[in-house]
Amino acid sequence: MHPPLTSRILLVRTAVAAMLLVAVMLACALIGPQDISLKSALGMTQSNAAPTPDHEILVRVRIPRVLLAAMVGAALAASGVVFQALLRNPLADPYILGVSSGAGLGAMIAVVGGLSWTLWGRSPIAVFAFAGALGTVWLVWGIGRITGRYQVTGLLLAGVVVNAFFSAMIMFLVSIAKSHQLYATLFWLMGNMTEEDFFVLWVGGGCITAGIIALFFLGPQLNIISVGHEDAQSIGVPVARIELAAFAVSAFITAVAVSLSGLVGFVGLIVPHAVRLLFGPDHRQLLPLSSLAGAMFLVIADTVARMVVAPAQLPVGVVTAMIGGPFFLLLLIRYSKRVYWPT
Amino acid sequence: MTTVIQIEEVSFGYGSQRPVLSHISVGVPRGVFLAVVGANGVGKSTLLRIMSGLLRPRSGQVLLEGRELYSYGIRGIAQRIAVVRQEFVPAFGFSVLETVLMARTPGYGPLGFESKEDRALATKALEMTDTARFASRPLGALSAGERQRVFIARALAQNTPILLLDEPTSFLDLKHQVAIYDLLKSTQQQAGTTIVAVTHDLNLAAQYCDEALLLYPSAGEPKADAGLAANHRLGSVSEVLTPPEIQRAFGVQVFSGRIGRARFVMPLGARAKDADFSGRSG
Numbered sequence: 001m002h003p004p005l006t007s008r009i010l011l012v013r014t015a016v017a018a019m020l021l022v023a024v025m026l027a028c029a030l031i032g033p034q035d036i037s038l039k040s041a042l043g044m045t046q047s048n049a050a051p052t053p054d055h056e057i058l059v060r061v062r063i064p065r066v067l068l069a070a071m072v073g074a075a076l077a078a079s080g081v082v083f084q085a086l087l088r089n090p091l092a093d094p095y096i097l098g099v100s101s102g103a104g105l106g107a108m109i110a111v112v113g114g115l116s117w118t119l120w121g122r123s124p125i126a127v128f129a130f131a132g133a134l135g136t137v138w139l140v141w142g143i144g145r146i147t148g149r150y151q152v153t154g155l156l157l158a159g160v161v162v163n164a165f166f167s168a169m170i171m172f173l174v175s176i177a178k179s180h181q182l183y184a185t186l187f188w189l190m191g192n193m194t195e196e197d198f199f200v201l202w203v204g205g206g207c208i209t210a211g212i213i214a215l216f217f218l219g220p221q222l223n224i225i226s227v228g229h230e231d232a233q234s235i236g237v238p239v240a241r242i243e244l245a246a247f248a249v250s251a252f253i254t255a256v257a258v259s260l261s262g263l264v265g266f267v268g269l270i271v272p273h274a275v276r277l278l279f280g281p282d283h284r285q286l287l288p289l290s291s292l293a294g295a296m297f298l299v300i301a302d303t304v305a306r307m308v309v310a311p312a313q314l315p316v317g318v319v320t321a322m323i324g325g326p327f328f329l330l331l332l333i334r335y336s337k338r339v340y341w342p343t
Numbered sequence: 344m345t346t347v348i349q350i351e352e353v354s355f356g357y358g359s360q361r362p363v364l365s366h367i368s369v370g371v372p373r374g375v376f377l378a379v380v381g382a383n384g385v386g387k388s389t390l391l392r393i394m395s396g397l398l399r400p401r402s403g404q405v406l407l408e409g410r411e412l413y414s415y416g417i418r419g420i421a422q423r424i425a426v427v428r429q430e431f432v433p434a435f436g437f438s439v440l441e442t443v444l445m446a447r448t449p450g451y452g453p454l455g456f457e458s459k460e461d462r463a464l465a466t467k468a469l470e471m472t473d474t475a476r477f478a479s480r481p482l483g484a485l486s487a488g489e490r491q492r493v494f495i496a497r498a499l500a501q502n503t504p505i506l507l508l509d510e511p512t513s514f515l516d517l518k519h520q521v522a523i524y525d526l527l528k529s530t531q532q533q534a535g536t537t538i539v540a541v542t543h544d545l546n547l548a549a550q551y552c553d554e555a556l557l558l559y560p561s562a563g564e565p566k567a568d569a570g571l572a573a574n575h576r577l578g579s580v581s582e583v584l585t586p587p588e589i590q591r592a593f594g595v596q597v598f599s600g601r602i603g604r605a606r607f608v609m610p611l612g613a614r615a616k617d618a619d620f621s622g623r624s625g
Contacts, residue, residue: 004438004440004479085435088434090434217455220445220451223448224448226433227433227434227435230392231426233397233421234396234397234425235421235446235448236420236448238418280436280438281436282441284456
C-alpha cells in the first residue's frame, strides 16, 4: 500500500506541497473581478514615484486576503487531523467539540449587544468569537474529563449537546436581532473572508504557524494515540500530557482562525481525509501535508467565492461545501479500497 | 526464583461501585508463564491493568523488581512491561509494519523517526510472529488471528522482559489459538520473558502455562474475616486447575482427565449429554 515513511520522503513531499501552495497563492492573487497584470503591479511600467492602481489592488486587497485564506485553511485542516486522531474518529472535525457554536454565540452576542469598540484593531465580533470558542472547548473538555478519562464517547456527546444548545441560543439571538444586523451575521456564520490589515495577519498568522509547527512534533505520539489511549500509555507515551497539549493547541488555532473568518466548514473534515486517502494515515506526514493542502484548498475556494457572482461575493463556506463535498465523494469512491474502515 | 512483580494487599474499585478486587497478594516469579483465570467480572483484566500501571490500586502496592511500580514513570514501566489487549481494528488504516514500529515511539529522535535499532527490533518481531509476509498490509485487511499476532509483534518490538496479555486468543479459531500459545511459549523459553495471560481457556493454560492464578467470585466482596476464606489461589497449573477449584471459581461441574503430563477439563452443565459424568475424573 504505502511504503514506510522516511524523513527523506517526508521532506520532499512537504517541500513540493509548499512550492505548490506558493504557486497557487500567486496565481490566485492575480485572479479577481478586476484584471491586474503582474508587471504593472510590480511597478515596472510607471516611474517609482507613485504606485500603480494594480500595485495597490495586489498589495492592499489581494495579498492580504490570499494570506488570510491560506492561514485559516491550514489551521482548520491541521486541527481537523488532530481532533480525528484524539477522538479516534474519522468523522470528527475541528468544530465537533463546540468551537463553532461557542464562537457563533460569542459573535451573535457582540452583534446583538451592538458593541462597537475595537481591541488591537479587532472588532468585538472577532474578540467575542475567540473567547466563546475557547470557553466552549474548555467547558466540553471539562465535561468529557468528568464522564471518563479513557472514553471518548462522553467527550463527543458533550460536544454534540453543547453544540446543539448553543446553536439554539444563536437562533434565539438571530430571531431577536434587528434586520440590519442580520446580513453581516449570516455571512459570518457561513464563513467569510475579508481584507484584513497586515498587523492582524501577522499576529494571527504567527499564532497559527507556531501552533501548527508545535503540532508537527506530536506526530509520532498522535499515531499511537489514534490507535488507543491505553496502547499509547503502555508503550511509554505520556498520553494525558500529549492529549492535553494537542487539544489545547488545535483548539487555540481553530479559535484564531474562526475569529478571523467566521465558520468556514468542511475544510477540517475533508482535507485530512483526502490527504490520508492519498498518502496514508501516518501523522508525521498527515499534519504538514494537510496544513499545506488546507491552505491551498481555502485559497482556491475563496478565489471562486470572489469570482462567481462578481462584483458581489459569496461566503467562502458555501464554496468549500459545494466543491468540497463532491470532490470528497469522488476521492472516497476512488480510493476507499485502500482504506479499511473499522466495522 | 526471584519475584518480578509483587502485588501486595491490592484493592480496587471503579468509581463508587463495590470493589472489584480486595486484598489480593500475588508474586509473579521471573521467567514464568502465568495464567490468570476466573469468572467474568471477577477482576482479571483489572488486575492486569494494575500490574501494567494503567490503573492505580485503591490501596495496597505493586512492586516491580522490588521497587514501587509507579516510581518508574510511564516510560520506565514501558521499558519493562509490554501489554497486549484483545485484538481490534484501529480507526485508521495503519499498516502492519507501521503498527509494530509504533512500539518504538518513545525513543524516536527529535525529528520523530526511528533509528536503525528500532527498525531491527521491529523486523525481528515481525519474523518471530510470522507477520513479515504481510508487513505492508493495513490491519483491517487481516484476519483476527493475524491481527492478534501483529499486536503481539508490537509488544515484542517493545523489547521488554515482561509481557502481559488480556485474553489473547478469545476470538480465534483452534489453529490460531495454538499458534499464539506456541509463539508465547517459545518467547518465554528463548528470551526468558515473564508472561502473564488472562485467559478463559483452561485447557490451553494447562498445556502451556507453568502457574495459574485463580480468582474466586468472592474476590470483590469485602470480607468480615479476611483470614478465613481466600479470594484467590496461586500455584502450579496442576495444583490450581483441578475440578474442585474450577467448580468453586466458576460454579460449573467439570469432568477432568489426563492426557499425559497435563490435565484437561470439560465443563458439563445439567443438560449436557454426559451430565452424569460431572464431578468425576477420568
